Every structure is written in structure tokens, then in C-alpha cells.
Amino acid sequence: MRLPHVLQPVAQTRGVPRWILISGVVIVAFFLILAIFAPLIAPYGFDQVEADGMRFAKQASPDSQHLFGTTVQSTDVLSRVVWGSRTAIEVVVLAVVFSLAIGVPLGLFSGYVGGRIDRFLVLIMDALFAFPYLLLAIVIAFLLSDTFGQGVVTAAVAITVVYVPQYFRVIRNHVISVREEPYVEAARALGAPRRTIIGRYIFYNVIQNVPSLATLNAADAILTLAALGFLGYGIQPTDAAEWGYDLQRAIDDAGAGIWWTGLFPGLAIVLLVTGFTLLGEGLNDVINPLIRYQRIPKPDIPAAARPLEVGGPAAAGAARAATETRAHDPPGEVNRE
Amino acid sequence: MSSHGTSLRTYILTRIALAVPTVLILLTIVFLLMRVAPGDPITSALGARLPAEELEQRREAAGYDKPIPQQYVEYLGNVVTLDMGESLTDNRTVTSIIVDNGSATLELTIAAFIVAVVVGVGLGLLAGRFRDTPIDVGSRLFGIIIYAFPVFFLGFLAQLLFGSVLGWLPTSGRASPLVEFELNQITHFYLIDTLISGNWSQFWDVFTHLILPAATLGLVISGVLIRLVRVNLLQTMRGDYVEAARARGVGERRIVIHHAFRNALVPVVTIAGLQFAILLGGAVLTEQTFNWPGIGSELIRYLDQRDYIAVQGIITIFAVFVVLISVLIDIVTAFIDPRVRYS
Numbered sequence: 003m004r005l006p007h008v009l010q011p012v013a014q015t016r017g018v019p020r021w022i023l024i025s026g027v028v029i030v031a032f033f034l035i036l037a038i039f040a041p042l043i044a045p046y047g048f049d050q051v052e053a054d055g056m057r058f059a060k061q062a063s064p065d066s067q068h069l070f071g072t073t074v075q076s077t078d079v080l081s082r083v084v085w086g087s088r089t090a091i092e093v094v095v096l097a098v099v100f101s102l103a104i105g106v107p108l109g110l111f112s113g114y115v116g117g118r119i120d121r122f123l124v125l126i127m128d129a130l131f132a133f134p135y136l137l138l139a140i141v142i143a144f145l146l147s148d149t150f151g152q153g154v155v156t157a158a159v160a161i162t163v164v165y166v167p168q169y170f171r172v173i174r175n176h177v178i179s180v181r182e183e184p185y186v187e188a189a190r191a192l193g194a195p196r197r198t199i200i201g202r203y204i205f206y207n208v209i210q211n212v213p214s215l216a217t218l219n220a221a222d223a224i225l226t227l228a229a230l231g232f233l234g235y236g237i238q239p240t241d242a243a244e245w246g247y248d249l250q251r252a253i254d255d256a257g258a259g260i261w262w263t264g265l266f267p268g269l270a271i272v273l274l275v276t277g278f279t280l281l282g283e284g285l286n287d288v289i290n291p292l293i294r295y296q297r298i299p300k301p302d303i304p305a306a307a308r309p310l311e312v313g314g315p316a317a318a319g320a321a322r323a324a325t326e327t328r329a330h331d332p333p334g335e336v337n338r339e
Numbered sequence: 340m341s342s343h344g345t346s347l348r349t350y351i352l353t354r355i356a357l358a359v360p361t362v363l364i365l366l367t368i369v370f371l372l373m374r375v376a377p378g379d380p381i382t383s384a385l386g387a388r389l390p391a392e393e394l395e396q397r398r399e400a401a402g403y404d405k406p407i408p409q410q411y412v413e414y415l416g417n418v419v420t421l422d423m424g425e426s427l428t429d430n431r432t433v434t435s436i437i438v439d440n441g442s443a444t445l446e447l448t449i450a451a452f453i454v455a456v457v458v459g460v461g462l463g464l465l466a467g468r469f470r471d472t473p474i475d476v477g478s479r480l481f482g483i484i485i486y487a488f489p490v491f492f493l494g495f496l497a498q499l500l501f502g503s504v505l506g507w508l509p510t511s512g513r514a515s516p517l518v519e520f521e522l523n524q525i526t527h528f529y530l531i532d533t534l535i536s537g538n539w540s541q542f543w544d545v546f547t548h549l550i551l552p553a554a555t556l557g558l559v560i561s562g563v564l565i566r567l568v569r570v571n572l573l574q575t576m577r578g579d580y581v582e583a584a585r586a587r588g589v590g591e592r593r594i595v596i597h598h599a600f601r602n603a604l605v606p607v608v609t610i611a612g613l614q615f616a617i618l619l620g621g622a623v624l625t626e627q628t629f630n631w632p633g634i635g636s637e638l639i640r641y642l643d644q645r646d647y648i649a650v651q652g653i654i655t656i657f658a659v660f661v662v663l664i665s666v667l668i669d670i671v672t673a674f675i676d677p678r679v680r681y682s
Binding site for chain 1: 360361364365368372375483484486487488489491492494495496498499502503504510616617619620621623624627628638639642643650654657658661662665
């Protein structure tokens with residue numbers, strides 16, 4: 003049986019890159035299932051403190067009734083971890099969709115039009131990019147929480163503001179390098195309207211970096227959401243379970259030797275972030291044929307596909323994609339515009 | 340070599356000139372963000388505590404009844420003269436918040452930065468030098484996994500192990516209460532202050548308090564450096580001059596140290612500089628985790644109290660600081676690598 007065309011590159015991956023892709027898919031799929039079927043999987047509600055008229059013990063260590071123990075508020079840790087994956091997935095999906103919807107068109111437009119508008123947008127985006135991303139997210143979440151409350155959308159918007167500059171930069175830089183290619187010039191010479199040139203010829207060429215960038219950003223977004231929750235600017239605790247908030251409560255437990263309240267939500271974060279990272283690396287291999295074919299004679303662990311990781315979580319994706327768009331540049335150069 | 344000097348000077352001046360618009364835009368963003376907030380700052384912070392007339396007086400005194408453009412110009416003026424007002428809730432000047440708490444943050448971030456560079460560059464070089472060996476795989480696996488750790492989760496585990504189970508290290512604050520009280524604060528950097536006064540037991544107390552926060556923050560950041568140093572070393576090892584050195588019979592260790600390492604390090608300086616900005620963000624989380632009285636925990640405290648003046652001041656300082664660091668890094672890079680200047 004032949005695989006559908008889209009999946010052909012997946013079949014061509016070999017060795018370590020393939021392993022990376024598969025383990026990424028498995029981990030992310032696992033959390034997606036937890037998120038979707040949380041009501042069926044979680045033994046209790048995320049804020050449930052009693053069952054059958056019996057109140058749960060406070061900070062009880064793991065036993066058969068509470069596999070992961072209970073928190074200081076008597077909630078079930080396992081249930082909170084399961085419900086927390088629903089919150090995390092919801093926020094991350096929203097944040098990625100928002101950032102794509104704003105960053106990609108803006109980058110396309112700015113890169114193609116050029117001139118003064120382009121310079122202005124680049125200045126603003128670079129300034130936002132230079133700002134410590136967590137502080138930006140905190141301030142946005144804080145300002146929005148007064149008006150809109152601390153919900154999933156507020157958290158997603160705060161994270162979006164952090165990632166828009168990345169998509170903007172990657173897309174814009176790529177558009178600039180593609181803009182003068184002969185096939186674009188040909189389209190222009192034939193009198194194709196600007197919308198067709200951008201929408202058909204340029205869009206499909208610059209969009210190939212986006213799936214892997216979006217997946218890697220999803221990994222960062224999980225960390226940012228947890229950080230917001232940890233600082234008290236995430237999701238309202240009465241609305242949903244959130245791993246970062248759970249860890250904030252657990253810090254006080256550490257001194258008393260209570261390990262289960264923090265360990266499990268923390269591991270959930272680490273696992274999901276790793277899953278998204280592996281998936282992003284794997285996608286990168288699948289989508290970018292240059293890397294894939296280079297790999298065949300000399301298999302290499304995927305990290306080589308991310309040669310320049312800049313600036314930690316927020317900056318990593320952008321810098322990586324920015325270097326990839328400039329594959330013709332000498333390797334190892336760091337381009338900071 | 341006069342042309343050499345001129346070129347470096349020109350580069351530095353251009354770089355500084357280019358930083359001005361960035362700072363200006365950041366300040367504008369900060370200003371606008373703080374004005375987007377619903378209600379005026381005075382009412383938000385003190386509304387519940389003071390009668391209406393007094394609120395009105397305070398509003399006028401702080402200039403919040405003036406038109407926005409005028410407020411904007413005054414804000415920029417205040418930044419230039421380094422006078423960013425007093426916090427509304429506890430009447431501290433922003434300048435004193437920065438001196439008192441900023442020093443704590445700087446001490447933490449510099450220590451964390453050292454940890455990150457030692458671990459990151461060390462493991463990265465090992466991984467690159469012994470490519471495809473278990474050392475390589477192990478270092479890189481460590482890099483990937485540590486990158487997925489939220490700093491506060493690593494902090495939680497560290498507190499659990501070293502504070503609670505083993506009981507080796509303190510998990511909260513910059514110093515024991517008594518030491519903090521007796522400390523002669525000269526530079527506000529506790530490590531330096533205790534060294535100046537020559538009090539070794541105080542120094543040890545301060546040092547042990549610093550270990551867990553700095554190690555936690557530094558390790559999380561090091562993951563990125565490992566990968567970067569490794570890839571750069573591998574790329575430079577493919578260079579012609581490395582080949583030439585090999586052909587001349589130069590030993591592998593000498594090649595790594597004398598030939599490849601320096602060239603591999605140029606991009607690392609740039610990235611390490613960017614990491615420093617990220618470190619400041621991570622410091623907010625680390626400070627909350629370890630009750631470190633830095634500028635990040637102050638920011639969170641003032642945010643909780645809706646003290647917009649203090650928040651605006653702290654954010655402004657962060658913004659300016661980040662741009663300064665990036666300028667500094669570019670200058671250092673240009674100094675190390677002449678290619679940057681001439682391009």
C-alpha cells in the first residue's frame with residue numbers, strides 16, 4: 003500500500019531522526035488523550051476535596067485511593083495533573099493559532115512591501131524581541147486580568163505577544179530572500195497582482211519553516227504558561243487546574259519533605275515540553291528535504307538541525323529558523339538583525 | 340594600525356547610535372502599556388485607603404491629570420534624569436528599589452551566568468571533542484532534558500534534596516537573619532561586602548545561600564549553551580586551517596584548544612549575551628522560588644499591590660539594561676572577531 007503523498011517524507015526518515023519524530027508524536031499524543039478524555043481518566047474533579055461524603059486527607063502521601071497523593075487543599079494530585087494537561091493544551095493551541103494569525107501575515111506584508119513600513123515594523127518587533135519575554139508576558143497578563151479576568155484566553159494572549167515577533171522575523175527575513183528569486187520576478191513581469199505573488203508564490207515557499215517553529219514554540223509556551231501560573235498570573239485557580247500554580251503551592255511543601263505535590267505536575271511539564279521539542283525537531287527533518295538527504299549518508303542526532311539556538315526559550319525558535327532561511331550563508335555565522 | 344582603531348571606534352559609535360531608537364521604542368511600549376491599564380494608578384493602588392479629595396491631590400501631584408503626550412514627555416525626561424518617582428504603596432524611590440534589590444538580582448544572575456558558562460561550555464566542548472561517543476550522547480541528552488525543566492521545578496527538587504532530605508544547604512533568602520542584620524552593606528553585593536569586612540563566617544553563610552538559586556538558574560540556561568558550543572566546535576573543526584594543522588601533525592588536543600576553540604567561541608559570546616537577558620526573566624522565577632529579595636520578587640509584589648509607579652520604574656530599568664547588555668556584547672564580539680567590524 004502506498005502512503006499518501008504528505009506522509010512520504012516520514013517514511014524516508016531513518017535512524018535517530020525517525021526515533022526522535024516517533025517519540026515526540028507518542029508523548030504529545032499521550033497528553034492530547036489526557037486532555038480530551040480528562041473527565042474519564044481523572045479519578046476526581048480538579049478541585050474535588052471529598053468523595054462519598056468523606057473529605058480527603060490533607061497532604062496524604064500516595065496510596066491506593068490517591069495514587070499521586072493529595073495537596074494541602076486536599077485535592078487529588080493525579081486528577082490535577084490530568085486536568086492540567088487539558089488547560090496546557092488549550093492555552094498552547096490558542097496561543098500558537100493567535101501568533102500565527104498575526105505574525106505570519108504581518109511578516110509576509112512587511113517583507114514584500116519593504117521600505118519605511120518594513121523598517122518601522124522591524125524596529126518595533128526587534129524591540130519587543132529584545133525584552134525579557136517572561137516580563138512581557140507577566141505585564142500583559144496582569145493588564146488583561148483586570149479587564150478580562152484570569153482565564154485561558156488571557157493567558158493565551160499574553161503568550162501570543164511574546165511569540166508574534168518570532169514569526170514576524172522568520173517570515174519576513176525569508177520573504178526578503180525569496181522576493182528577488184527569478185520565479186517571483188517572472189510572475190511580476192507577467193503582471194501578476196501583488197496578492198497572487200504573495201499568496202501563491204511567496205507564501206508556500208516561506209511557510210515550510212512554520213510547522214516545526216510552531217511546535218517548538220508550543221514547547222516554550224508550556225513553560226511560559228507554567229511560569230505565569232507559578233507567579234500567580236496564570237489561570238484563576240477556581241477555573242481550572244494548572245501545573246505552574248500547583249508547583250507554586252508545592253514549594254512550601256518541599257521544606258517539609260512532601261515531594262508528591264510538586265514532583266508530578268513538574269514531571270508533566272518536563273515530559274510535555276520534551277515531547278513538543280522532539281516533535282518539532284522531527285518535523286524539521288521531515289519537512290526540510292535538504293537536512294533529510296544530508297542525513298542519509300551520515301546519520302546525525304537531530305540537534306545538528308538546530309545549529310544556533312539563540313536566547314533560550316523565547317528566542318530559540320526564531321534564531322534557528324532565521325539561520326535555516328539563510329542556508330547559503332557560511333555556517334556558524336550568527337545573524338542578528 | 341590606525342585604520343584598525345578607527346574602524347573599531349566607528350563600529351562602536353554606530354552600534355551605540357543604533358541602540359537609541361531601540362531604547363526609545365521600548366520606553367514608549369512600557370509607557371503605553373502602563374497607560375492602557377484601566378483606571379488611574381493612584382486610585383488602583385490607594386483607592387481603598389484614602390478619601391476622594393486626597394486621591395485627587397495625589398493624582399495632581401503625580402501629574403496623572405495632564406494630557407497623555409505631556410505625561411509621555413515627562414516620563415522620558417524622568418528616565419534620562421534617573422528620577423522615576425516614588426512607589427505609591429511604601430514611598431520608596433524607584434532608584435532605591437533598584438540599588439537595594441537590583442544588587443541582589445545582579446549577584447544571583449552573575450553567579451548563575453558563571454554556572455551556565457562553566458557547565459555549558461565545558462560539556463559542549465567535551466561533546467564536540469568526543470563526538471558520537473557516550474560522552475557526546477550524554478551531554479546532549481542532559482542539554483535537551485534540562486531545557487525542558489522549569490526553573491522553579493528544578494528549584495523545588497533542589498530544595499527537597501539539599502534542603503529537606505540532606506539538610507546541607509539553606510533554601511531561602513540571601514543570608515541568615517542575624518548575618519543580614521549585622522552585615523555592613525557597602526556595595527550591596529553580599530559576597531563582596533563580607534569579603535571587604537573580612538568576616539569569613541559571614542562570607543560562608545552568604546555563599547551557601549547563593550549556591551542553590553545560582554546553580555538552579557545556571558543549569559537551566561546551560562542546556563542551550565551545550566548544544567551551541569558543540570555545533571560550533573564541530574563546524575570549526577571542519578575548517579581548512581584545522582585540516583592543515585592536522586596535516587602538519589599537530590595533536591588533537593592542541594587543535595581543539597588552540598585552533599578550533601577560539602573561533603567556535605565567537606558566536607557563543609553573542610548567544611551568551613542574549614542569554615543574560617533571558618537570565619533576568621528567569622531570575623524573577625528563581626527569586627520567587629528561593630525567597631531571594633531581588634528586583635524580580637519586588638516587581639511581583641508591586642504588581643500584586645497595583646503599584647504602577649514602582650512597576651513602571653522596574654520594567655523601564657529592565658528594558659534599558661537589556662539593550663545596554665546587547666550593545667556591550669556586540670562591542671565585545673567586534674573586539675574579538677575583526678570580521679564583524681568589516682562586514
